[in-house]
Amino acid sequence: MNSKFNIKLLLIFFLFINYSFADEKIKRIDKVSKNLRCLICQGQSVYDSQSEFALSIRDLIIKKIDEGQTDEEIYDYLKVKYGDWIIYDPKLDKNTILLWSIPLILFIFGGLLIFRKVIIIK
Amino acid sequence: MISHLGSYSLIFCTIFAFLIILQSAKLIGNQSKIFLKKIYTIITLQLFFVIFSFSCLLIAFVSSDFSNITVYNNSHTEKPFFYKISGVWGNHEGSLLLWLLVLVLFLFLFILDTKNYDNKYKLLTVIFQEIIILGFLLFIIITSNPFDYIFPVPLEGLGLNPILQDPALAIHPPILYIGYVGTSLIFSSSLAAVINNTVNSEWAKQIKKWVFLSWIFLTLGIMLGSIWAYYELGWGGFWFWDPVENVSLMPWFCLTALLHTILVLEKRNALKNWTIVLSIATFSLSMSGTFLVRSGILNSIHTFANDPSRGVFILTFLFFLILLAIIVLFIYLENDKKNSNNFNILSKETAVLVNNWFMMYFLSVVLIGTIYPIFLEVFTNEKISVGPPFYQKLMIPFLIPFFIFMSFGPRVKWIKDKLKKINYTQIIVFISSLIIAYIIFSNSSVSYLFSSFLIAASIFLVLNSLYDFFSKSVQIPQKISHFSFSILILSILLNGIYSEEFNSNMKVGDELKFIDKTIKFKGINFDEKDNYKLLRGDFEVIDSGKNTLRFNPEIRIYNQPVISTSEADIKTNLFNDNFIVFTLLKDNEIFNVRYQHKPFMIWIWISIIMLAFGGTLAVIKYGK
Amino acid sequence: MVNKKIKLFLILSSTIFIFFTLYLGLNKNNYYTTENIVYKKIENFESYEFFSNKKINFKNISPDKKYIILNIWSSWCLPCRKEHKNLTELRENIEADLIGLNYKDKFENAKSFLSELGNPYDIILKDENGLISIEIGAYGVPETYLINNINKKIIKKYLGPINEENIKEIQSLVNQ
Known part of the structure; x- marks a missing residue:
């Protein structure tokens, strides 16, 4: 039974194998623009929006990539201009330390509670 | 009148x-x-x-x-x-x-x-x-x-x-509200049971079907919203981690945890206090959702027209209910220590606890991610965005242990089980999952080590859930729901990893290459319908095997109110969705065209429906 | 028993804390603006003069003036049309140069916009792809910036069309 299922899965997956992937640069532009909020549109990313602002930001990303800047440098450049609000992926700093750590602390705390409930008796 | x-x-x-x-x-x-x-x-x-x-x-x-x-x-x-x-x-x-x-x-x-x-x-x-x-x-x-x-x-x-104006969105609110409101009943009856001192198996048996009912409707409601976003927003995604979406996901995690815990209470008369806390939390989260959406405190795509007095009212009412619950619990709740015994490490009770552990973790990620910006702004006046990367980074790594655990969890027996359950079949299944994942990744250019482990773990889960179909120790509703859940996860992951998109500006007559495909923009024509005018695009996508797909996405200009929307044309088959949407740019002749290839989209919807179907079977069974 | 009371106290106080934070959050404006991002230095950039197409460096603009006012405009932007008479009024009553930045515009349209309504600007620079506007930190049209021309720092930002009140404020800031 398992092996039959495996073969099916394999067949499905082989369908993908022929793909080669688009130009690295376009991928990078897409990746960066997906992580940027289009400030003048409600809840859309720069990638999703066709507003003048979003189009300009995309031009800027292309220019910065051509200049050899890293993604981080592009984000930092925009953060200075528009504030942290523009980045969807909040960087770890003094403002976001709790944001990143509270869920993890809760996870450890929960683990300890379960550990106590489970292990005491044999 | x-x-x-x-x-x-x-x-x-x-x-x-x-x-x-x-x-x-x-x-x-x-x-x-x-x-x-x-x-x-x-x-x-x-x-x-x-x-x-x-x-x-x-x-x-x-x-x-x-x-x-x-x-x-x-x-x-x-x-x-x-x-x-x-x-x-x-x-x-x-x-x-x-x-x-x-x-x-x-x-x-x-x-x-x-x-x-x-x-x-x-x-x-x-x-x-x-x-x-x-x-x-x-x-x-x-x-x-x-x-x-x-x-x-x-x-x-x-x-x-x-x-x-979309069929999925038309029925989305009633379905979702039934889910939300169902949790209110769980809230009321759990407080009543606490005061009445009847938090026991019998109560669990009675409230269980309400838990399942709420869960089914919440699941379907979330799915309908997601389908709407996929078809109507035209961005090709089905989940954007938008605050309003998160708000519906939070009670879902809580309810899923409760769904499992209530069984422990029913069968073993244990985890009383925890069940009550979950019951109250589920409803509080549903209410907070209403507060966050209706008060306009969040910046989201779908904010309702807002009015500060509404926000104050719901907030006050929400906290009145929470305080009421806290006071009732402190006066009437017995100390769990007296009547609780510990669980054996290899028992269904422990498995449910581990399930709850992960659910609560995912819940905390979504909750903190959604409300943290509000807190930060109040205290420091700084605004930050918490978007998809945050949720993905904190949740995806935890999926691997979660999948592996979920592969074994359902099979473990109540009270005490023996270790030899993990036998040779398991090892074979485990190795074959690794091999499948290896084959997928060695032949594609997506070569992140992490993704391959993730896929391996989810295939492991799928194979195990499939194996459970033939196991006697697992009940039918559970079999169906767990198997659908594993398919859901696998489709979401494969969809995420293998989706491809092409986004470019085109004129009529243009022909562009995208990987091994050619996208032709053949023409546009105009049409008029009851309450909108439309511009219909004619596209052809030819793949390497010379197969041609024709697409007719639309740009609609509605007359009341005058708003233009883009309707995607989506060709669905069992293995993938092909999707074209186009929008008019400022210069009248150039269009922004987006073509997307999204594998296994249909399986996401099918598996959610199956998941809810499993729950429905449970209700029918327990309702008797 | 004491333990229980401490627990109750902790839970109640954190609930109340969350309540008040959310209550305060309600009163915050949830629309994001960049109006408060000021006192930042604008780095030098190159642009072209609108009519002559001569290359101009931002650092060399109006060397004799202590302040400059930079206004981002476009012929296709309706609010720009609305604020035009205010801009003209501002230019006549202030000891600072008014620099126009023509945002993503067609030359012909912009020219007829100016000949129709008049040209209040001392210099107009071109921003054909919107990159200069990003450099300055703008996200739409029109936007107006009061800039200290000596250290090139932004003193005040106005998003959207400027009004009479804004003009008074700019005047008092320049006269200080």
Whole structure:
């Protein structure tokens, strides 16, 4: 039974194998623009929006990539201009330390509670 | 006229709510059935008046009675009949009335369901539920009355935002609200059980079907919203981690945890306090959702028109209920230590705890991610965005242990199990998952080590859930739901990893290459429909095997209100979705064209429906 | 028993804390603006003069003036049309140069916009792809910036069309 299922899965997956992937640069532009909020549109990313602002930001990303800047440098450049609000992926700093750590602390705390409930008796 | 009637019947409902609370409070401790009948009569009357009031709004919408301000703001004579009806709950005021309707209806059904139960428990549940109903009634009457009128009566309404004129979105709110409101009943009855000191197997058995029912509707409601986002927003995604979406996911995690815990309470009479905490948390999260969406405190794609006084009201009411719950718990809840025994590490009880552990973790990620920006802004005046990368980074790494655990969890027996369950078959399954994942990744250029482990873990889960289908120790609803869940996860992951998109500006006649495909923009034509004009694009996508797919996406310009929307054309088959959407740019001849290839999209929807179907089987089984 | 009371106290106080934070959050404006991002230095950039197409460096603009006012405009932007008479009034009553930045515009359209309404600007620079506007930190049109021309720092930002009140404020800031 398992092996039959495996073969099916394999067949499905082989369908993908022929793909080669688009130009690295376009991928990078897409990746960066997906992580940027289009400030003048409600809840859309720069990638999703066709507003003048979003189009300009995309031009800027292309220019910065051509200049050899890293993604981080592009984000930092925009953060200075528009504030942290523009980045969807909040960087770890003094403002976001709790944001990143509270869920993890809760996870450890929960683990300890379960550990106590489970292990005491044999 | 009809608006007046609707408005008055809401006032009657309020009076009834007061009456019921007072009468019930007086009757607690009295075991006489006669007094109880009186309360049931008032509840039935209350239900009647809510239905009546809702019908009034419905009639106002259907007959386009623009003297009613809600109708004026959200409807239009030329709107299709179906959307005139869905317009009733497609706005803030009407949707609250729907909430209220479901609240009262559920209380009524609950009464029917608990005929043979203890009077005190029933009366207490009625009191708590009526407090919630009263809160909503006051909220509607004071801040968001759907029956306000305008004079002079306008001749035409402002119309419903065309982006909301969609079948999935039309039924999304009622389904979602049934899920949300179901949790209110769990809240009320758990508080009642605490006071009555009957948090036990029997209570678990009785409330279990309400838990499942809420869970089914919440699951389907979330799916419908997601389908709408996929088809209508035209961005190709189905989940954007938008605050409003998160708000529906939070009670879902909590309810899923409760769904498992309630079984422990039923079978083993354990985890009493934890079950109660989950019951209260689930409803509080549903209410917080309402608060976060309706108050306009969040910056989201789907914010309702907001008014600060509404936010203050819901917030106060929400915290009143939470404080009420805390006080009840502290006065009446027994210390769990006395009657609790610890669990064996290899037992179903422990497995459920581990499930809860992960659910609570995912919940905390979504909760913190959603409300943290509000807190930060209050304390530091700085605004940050918490978007998809945050959720992905914190959740995806935890999926691997979660999948592996979930592969074994369902098979473990109650009380105590032996280790030899993990036998040679398991090892074979594990190795074959690794091999499959290796083959996928070695032949594709996506070569992240992490993704391959993730896929391996999810394939492991799929194979194991499939194996469980032939196991006797697992029940049928559970088999179906767990297997669908594993398929859901696998499709989401493969979809995420293998989706490809092409986004470019094109003119009519252009031909562009994308990987191994050619995209041709052959032409556009104009057309006119009842309430919109449209521009239909004609596209062809030719793949390396010379197969041609034709696409006709549309740009619609609605007349009331004048808004243009892009309708994607999606070709679906069992293995993948192909998707084209186009939008007009500032210069009239150039269009932005987006083509997407999204594998296994259909399996995401199918598996969610199957997941809910598993839950439905459980309800049927437990309902007997 | 004491333990229980401490627990109750902790839970109640954190609930109340969350309540008040959310309550305060309600009163915050949830629309994001960049109006408060000021006192930042604008780095030098190159642009072209609108009519002559001569290359101009931002650092060399109006060397004799202590302040400059930079206004981002476009012929296709309706609010720009609305604020035009205010801009003209501002230019006549202030000791600072008014620099126009023509945002993503067609030359012909922009020219007829100016000949129709008049040209209040001392210099107009071109921003054909919107990159200069990003450099300055703008996200739409029109936007107006009061800039200290000595250290090139932004003193005040106005998003959207400027009004009479804004003009008074700019005047008092320049006269200080």
